[in-house]
Amino acid sequence: MINHLIVGPLLLPLFMGTMIILNTNQPIARRRILGLFSCLAVLVITIILLFQSVDGPIQTYVLGDWPTPFGIVMVLDRLSAMMLCITALLALICLAYAARGTDRQGKNFHALFQFQLLGINGAFLTGDIFNLFVFFEIMLLSSYGLVLHGGGGLRTRAGMHYVMLNLVGSSIFLVGVGILYAVLGTLNMADLAVRMAQAPAENAALLQAAGLILFAVFALKAALLPLCFWLPDAYGFTSAPVAALFAIMTKVGVYVILRVYCLIFSNFAGVGAGLLNTWLLPAALITLAAGAAGVAGSRDLRRITAYLVIMSVGTLLAVIGTFQREAIAAAIVYLPHTTFMTAAMFLVADLIGRQRPDAGTGLVPDRPVGQPTLLGLLFLTAAVAIGGLPPLSGFVAKVMMLTTVKDSAGAPWIWGLVLGGGLLTLIALGRTGSVIFWKLLPADDTETARKTAHAPVPVHAPADVFPAAVLLVISPLLVIFGGMITEFAFAAADHVINPVHYIEAVLGPDRSLPLLLSSGGE
Amino acid sequence: MTLALIPLLPLLGAFIPCIFHNRNLNAVSAGLIAAISLILLLLQVPQVFTGDMPVYTRDWIPAIGLSFAFRVSGFGFLFALLVLGIGLLIVLYARYYIAKEDPMGRFYTYLLFFMGSMLGIVLSENLLLLMVFWELTSISSFLLIGFWRHRADARQGAFMALVITGGGGFAMLAGFILLGHIAGSFELTAVLAAKETVHAHPLYPVTLILILAGAFTKSAQFPFQFWLPHAMAAPTPVSAFLHSATMVKAGVFLLALMVPVLGGSTLWFTIVTTTGLITLVFAAYMAMFKDDLKGLLAYSTVSHLGLITLLLGIGTPMAVVAAVFHIFNHAAFKAGLFLLAGIIDHETGTRDIQRLSGLKKAMPVTAVLTLIGCGGMAGVPLFNGFLSKEMFLAETLAPGLTGAWSWILPVGAVLAAVFAVAYSIRMLVGVFWGKPAQDLPRSPHEPPVGMTLSPAFLMAVCVLVGIFPAFFAGPLVHAGAGAILGPDMPAFHMAVWHGFNMALVLSMVALAGGAVFYRYRHRLFDAHVWCSRYLDGKTLFESLVSRMVQAGNHVIRFLENGSLQRYLFVFISATLVLGAIPFAVSKTPLLGTVAATPLDPVTLIMGLILIIGAVATVKTHRNRILSIIMLSTVGLVVALAFTRFSAPDLALTQISVEVVTIILLMMALHLLPPTTPKESSKARRRRDGLLAVLAGGGAAALAMAILTRPYDTISDFFLAYSVPGGGGTNVVNVILVDFRGFDTMGEITVLAIAGLIIYALLHGFERHAPDTDEMGRPWTKDRFPMILVNITRPLLPLALLFSAYIFLRGHNDPGGGFIAGLITATVLTLQYIASGIVWTRPRFHFDNHVIMALGLILALGTGLTSWALNYPFLTSTYEYFKLPLIGKFEIASAMAFDMGVFLVVVGSVMLMLVKLGSINSEDARTVSTSVLVEENLEKETH
Amino acid sequence: MPAYRKSPIPGNRWLPHPLMTLVLVIIWLLLVNTITFGHLLLGTLLGIAIPWFTNRFWPERPKIAKPFLLFRFFCITFLTDVIVANITVVRLFLQPDISRLRPRFLEIPLDTQDPMVITILASVISLTPGTVSAEVSDDRQTLIVHGLDVADEALAIQTIKTRYEAPLKEIFSC
Amino acid sequence: MEWLVSACFGVMIACGVYLVLRARTFPVILGLTLMGYAVNLFLFLTGRLHTNLPDIISGSQTQYADPLPQALVLTAIVIGFAMIAFVVVLSLRALGELDTDHVDGHKENPPS
């Protein structure tokens, strides 16, 4: 029995995106409904898939019914199921937020949004390295459109940097894929892993070079130092729901790093074994430090949040960089938390900024926001969660990460930077909160304030606030169901760290045998 | 479960007061919740006082060792009692204290939240759970201190408290994780029993220091003491709560809790004792000079916390007993004193000791109550503080202490006691005695009874305990200390009179010395002004924070300078370095073993033309149109190369794409400046050139490495199954539409997205093109040259036929939907070039969005039909038919898919070009909006 | 910009352009390089469908009055001239002293203003002896031609007019 | 032959990199285009060099060039084209928004 649901998160956005194109000249309500319906349906599908993956084996979907490794295959393991689910939920919420007016600021927002979803989901599902390239391009091109949506000088400039860097990145990606194919003669990731394990020593340097070149590309996507400079401007200047959605984009880079370097370049991969074992951790730690510096040094809540995204990538990859099962499980717990919370912070920042006519999200005094209690509560919740303070999800994730990496060589560094970074976050967000909510100007205090004194501050309707609130509610839920989630994370990490499962699911038990032997059994 | 409810009730019920708009309801609901919690706590009395420890455990997140576990030890009970008891009193007091214009509901919400957090700390059975509540107190105190949000000092105080205690919390978290790791469990009972293991572990010092950092920051121990006085910006009931029974006491609670597992080592003794002693003396000294009543009390609090810390540092059983007792005593008198200070503030409008004077006439009750509190604070006999302080003095003289400690401790203790007496006298006498003050903001009188009730109760406790310690405090202290010490619990008897001993002498010295100090305080004040400049931790803190912000700003401005050139340089260099490392590190040869194929002169010369073309593109790049022409050469030769090496499909595609790209580039160039200014410095050009040469060299080496290596590919499968499986002889096309049809699906999606974005970017975008060319020549007026117009007319059907030909044969010969689509799009473009948008657009009146969408749907639909037959998406089928006259022909589902590709290509390319062409022409924009199209054509026709 | 007018050529809604259909069928057979009934059918289908689609793009179609003359003009006069012209031109290119060339512009007065005829004439001129048509005046009265090696201007103009313009005028009857 | 093709690839990459590092949008786009050509060529090379072995299955031919890289290159060409088309338009939009074609939006030319 073929589980067609697996391609649901791909075909549905594609179809609905197309339907939205056909409705280009219709009233926007129709496009909104189509988009929201699509996101909702994808969410339902991904939840079903997630539950299937909890107890079930790794599922595959062979497109065109060609035998692997010849046809393109989609692979659903626990990690990809989780990523799909996170994406769907986040997308639904961001779209709901965007439907309150952001989508009117330019053309074709809803279609691009669906294609964005398609690209991200494809990157999570595909088991073929060239197909990964294709989905990356879908994801990136849509993201270019979304980043630029609405226009404006700063946004366009930031978008242009993002675009050009990634265009060069795409070329480099192809070079990496090309080398892999030229040496190993296949594109299927499981097959690549098998062939990598059997590759002769004279191809070692070439294959490792391919792996590292690809790493440069993934690092750019994930925003790893020194390839993260595009992010603060791009995320800081784009529209809020897009920035919120993009909280998942860097995670795609992280996911792919996890996938590729735990499968093709896994510890059992012969000449390619453990390629990133020495590289990832230091790079991630420096990223974490730079992100923390940015968080501490920024004078605008949106930029702070953008740097928080960089920090979260640094944290994730530092933990993943230990390449231990438990640590990866911890990263899997941290990932949804950080994705949802940074996204929430982008939305909250926008809600705040819209009620501060002069200062926006800048850390300068302004007149009081229109709904201080509501916005204060939202901000506080997001800040507590992001700062890693209990009782919200950041705390659990942090404890788990610290606990699980404690035996690795880099533990003191990870501990120091994660905790120190947490403190800096706390300081920055505490300062932000007290400036925005407490350090107020009387309505006629300054020149600018006087100018806009009588401009009405918009009052947020419940529907404006609802998406952000829903995102924030996820945090306590992650804690309350922490037991289940950590259990799931360990199971997911099992699939990730042991490439044999994946290979067996894709190529069958015979082909995974060599790898099993080289790893000395299980 | 009852156990868990004690902290959870206030926590979960915190929002309740907030929902009422009535001040009484606010207070009653808060009080009710606290009272229920208290009752639940008191239900544990029978067990606790018989030495049992009720425990409630539920798994929560076993993966990290977090469980939902509570316990009521005697010590925890003592604390919980303080929290709830004082909490209730404060609920009552605040009802009268909080002004009408302040949001009382919110106040009680924060208060309950805080109460619950504190209860959680003292009742947790799991270290991580304790940590959860620990940080909750940081958050809730942040909110409480900043309650008066409009006040700058409140904001700063709250922020500082959050950062210091929160930061300490992070350290403590690390310490707890290490501790749990060493002990093998996060359950407190297990951890506390693991003393030997913990002490023997190499990480013991680190663990200890981290945990102490958490405790010391929370308890405002030196050098973190400075946040606490600034937290006085909070409303007085909050201060009373924070500084007596909760917040700051959490630190000493934790120290006491950890004594059984971490205590008993030299390290513990050295750090804790030293810190306690310094804090004790220093804060007591500072308290003397505070004019603000609350400031005085705050430093006094810090000092008393130092005292408790010192006791716990000494760590002997009796010291622990003394510490527990003093915790209780201090809570009582300090809470009362804060409330009294609040009353004074409330009734007179000031807390300045300098301004206040002679209040005992107007406020006799308050004066008496303050007298009791100050007595306790100063350690005067018959008040509770005396008893525990005397025990403390006795411990500093304990014979176990050797070396320098044997005299430093008692000296320090006495000195601090002297200061304490002095500031206590100052508070009492300075405010209530002397001439009644005249210029107070309000005329003083006794507060409402409800407001006096709370301090009166607390002062009664002080007196009763001071006189009948064994009866009123004995069991509590016994249970509390017993819980810490376990079998080491010493036998002791609490009484006012212990006989004449050294401790009593020291107490008397302190009382006398204090009186003297108070008498000559003015001289001290002068000296203090001089040194206080160096003692303000707040200034230091603020400069630290602002320096940190600046440093962060410097770092990011250095890293993220907004220059794309730099980002790209870094990116390309990084890739280059990463790619080179494996070759540098390993000794495997770059080149493989496959022999090179012979080179023929034609290929050589075409290769040279390509190289020259590429270099010329760079050389001429400042003259943009010239550069485009050079680039075309490269594109052409690449197409020739594809042909040379057996890839006709690629040649077709390359050449078509290239021309469309060139057209796009020229269309953009019309609006962009025609030349690139020379603005890069020579150094930069050299640097870029070097990187370019390195990258090119690396790339060439990589290509050589590949071309000289053998490989084994999955392609044999495609060659073998193309005809039998895919029904086509053009293997490349079968791969595209069948074996890897999903890639193609994605590829056309990319094209469609590009169309959408370009449409979005250019919608409503207008820009005027220059009126002359770059040399200043006017444009020709002949917009649509006749000869071209007349040639393109018959060319269109011919080219479309050709396009159909390319499309139909694609499955078996070079060609296919994509190339056919590009041909169609370019010949349509030719119509636009010849006759203009205004003429052409109405004749090709389909909405390009719709064409694209239909293409996508067709491709998608083709893929989906296989679902009906229960095959995966995109499973293809084909069939050969034989019809009379026509002969054998094939219908493959892949053809429908390819048709989708065709439509998407046509739609997106036309969308791009027409939109791009409309930027500087209003007519074109008008005609491009599809609604008008039909009308336009109609108008023209008639 | 040429004005759009209704088709002047016989044809109906379903077969708007019979001549074009014929040409397309022939070209289709050339393209596929085989003559089978199946391809004839397919070619006819395309030959009908494509003009139906492109009808709007070609509102003013030439009327060929004398098809035979057309055939003779292109297959004999034109073809021989092209070959002869090329040999001449190649000689000029390869002659040792390139400076002996006498390039100049010729202004040819036109007797016809029909756009299609002018177009064909210009093309033919470009492909034949040493001349490239460079510009048609706005009023379509003169054709400016560049001659590579012109000895006698008047003679050259006269040759072009009689040898090419006249037959073309006759073929398209205007 | 391999040397020549590798050299061509290298030169195209070098020229592409140099152009991509320029300060104005247009040369950067030219660089991206050139890099795109180069990378497509590289991807094609992963199937090695074959003379007269087109991938059209016929009875007379026994050997074929590797068809897979060709299919990949086709996909890559199309995607690359979409990207270039987009970035061309983006450069125009940026010109409109920033009133300069400098990649960082600088209006004044810094002294060289």
Added chain:
Amino acid sequence: MLSIAIPVAFALLTAAQLLNLYRLLKGPTLLDRILALDTMYIDAIAMFILTGVYFRSAVYFEAALIIAVMGFIGTVATSKFLMRGDILE
């Protein structure tokens, strides 16, 4: 016979391409370069045809025809760019 004719033809065409390249690089006017590029396209068609004969393969025909179409459109577009600036208007 063909074994001589084909290399000779290749040599002549390659020489032609080199001459085109010279004109392309030398100019002096932009139009000269465009003309050179156009000639390169047409010579490329010849090369395709020759390759087809050399390899006895018909697969190069379409490429030749497409180059013809695309080369024409490219030249027209470039010339129009020089005359009008606007290609599509």
Added chain:
Amino acid sequence: MIFFIELLVSFFLVVGAFFAMAGSIGSYRLPDFFSRLHGPTKSTTLGVGSMAIASAIYFSFHGPGISFHEVLITLFLFITAPVSAHFLAKAALHQRLHQNPTEPKTRQHTAD
């Protein structure tokens, strides 16, 4: 193969290539743009046409049946080459008519 056919094919090939090269020689040697225009327009076009005929003959005797589709290339070139030439000449005329005496700086780039 019949010697005569091979001869014919060889003849058309060499003559075609010769004409193509002659066109390029023309554009190489001739002094001004308008003169250069003649080479590619006439000679090269005819050369390619000649080679197409060679191909047609060749494949008619080598392939499964007669092959005439090469004629299409010739036909197409004969239609388009004069238009290209006309267009280029037109552009050149236009530029010559509006020659600006003071040439801007960029001119130096254009003319090496």
